[in-house]
Amino acid sequence: MLQFEQTFRNFLLRHQEKHNRTYHFLILMDAIVTAAKRIELYYRTGALKGHLGVAGSINVHGENVMQMDEFAHQIVLHYLTQTERVIQVVSEESEDIIDLNKNGGRYFVYFDPLDGSSNVAHGLPVGFMFGISKRNLDGNIQGPEDFHLRAGREYIAAGMFVIPTGMFTMALRDAGCWRFHSDETATYVKPVRMVLPESTKKWELSFNAGNINTFSEKIQTWIKEKIPQYNFRYIGALAGDFHRLLANGGIFMYPAIVNHPNPKENRPQGKLRLLYEANVVAFMCKEAGGDAIDETGTRILDIQPQKHHQRTTLYVGSKPLIEDLAKFLKS
Ligand code: AHG
Ligand code: MN
Numbered sequence: 001m002l003q004f005e006q007t008f009r010n011f012l013l014r015h016q017e018k019h020n021r022t023y024h025f026l027i028l029m030d031a032i033v034t035a036a037k038r039i040e041l042y043y044r045t046g047a048l049k050g051h052l053g054v055a056g057s058i059n060v061h062g063e064n065v066m067q068m069d070e071f072a073h074q075i076v077l078h079y080l081t082q083t084e085r086v087i088q089v090v091s092e093e094s095e096d097i098i099d100l101n102k103n104g105g106r107y108f109v110y111f112d113p114l115d116g117s118s119n120v121a122h123g124l125p126v127g128f129m130f131g132i133s134k135r136n137l138d139g140n141i142q143g144p145e146d147f148h149l150r151a152g153r154e155y156i157a158a159g160m161f162v163i164p165t166g167m168f169t170m171a172l173r174d175a176g177c178w179r180f181h182s183d184e185t186a187t188y189v190k191p192v193r194m195v196l197p198e199s200t201k202k203w204e205l206s207f208n209a210g211n212i213n214t215f216s217e218k219i220q221t222w223i224k225e226k227i228p229q230y231n232f233r234y235i236g237a238l239a240g241d242f243h244r245l246l247a248n249g250g251i252f253m254y255p256a257i258v259n260h261p262n263p264k265e266n267r268p269q270g271k272l273r274l275l276y277e278a279n280v281v282a283f284m285c286k287e288a289g290g291d292a293i294d295e296t297g298t299r300i301l302d303i304q305p306q307k308h309h310q311r312t313t314l315y316v317g318s319k320p321l322i323e324d325l326a327k328f329l330k331s
């Protein structure tokens, strides 16, 4: 008897049907999946075709733009435009918010088209990360609530493709966090519910260890206490590091840099971007039974963004570890 796995498309159709939802979200997700496949295609052949170099420009965050960053941004924008369902997008690779369908659209999409630029030159794992929120459709009011600057708790979905592994993880609000695998026909199949382990022999600790002396004394103390008991893992792409953490349990962190020998290099707000990096993993983590806070102990999903490229410190992972850290931060 031949056996085949359930497809992502079927999974989503059934989900929408079960919750009495519209087909608009299906159109949006179809575009996101198509974009991801195309990014993956460029990435897989990138070394051969010479696409893995720098583009020669500097982005809004002062970082070197890679050719792949630009390709990925254009690809995502193209497919999102085609849906006619997206009001505005915030992309890491565009200084400005981009209007797609201001009057007729339904969703706001926040994305990092290519996460983990330092891996690009080597063809190592990168991510395409996205978060989605929805226009307030009740009573057609266009008030401040009907705006793209949403806290993560208002997202309706968030997810990430880890490229070129062929794996895709996404969370739907109040409906869990799910992982899919690309099959021989490049179809995402086999929904597997991701639930963070509640305990493990050894938690995983994931951060840029080269930065340790630049963290606040308090954070350094907490980390140094944990190091001997934990495994240490770092890919250098949030999407990749979080992907592993979701299965193994542990904590990923990008603390504030406050003690850099060159004060100009300090980053008191952290490095990662709230709308399309921190919120995306925090949302998935919550749906997988975990949690995420910033360095003041505030829940990432509760931060009310003031700017679309706002940065935040990030501590995301298994609940017992986040609780332990939150208690320590308060003490
Ligand atoms: P991006 O490539 O989209 O700018 O993001 C890179 C981010 C994140 O993915 C990763 O966890 C972090 O930067 C790595 O930073 P360090 O090189 O400072 O460790
Ligand atoms: Mn990124």
Ligand code: MN
Binding pocket: 069, 092, 112, 113, 114, 115, 116, 117
């Ligand atoms: Mn990026």
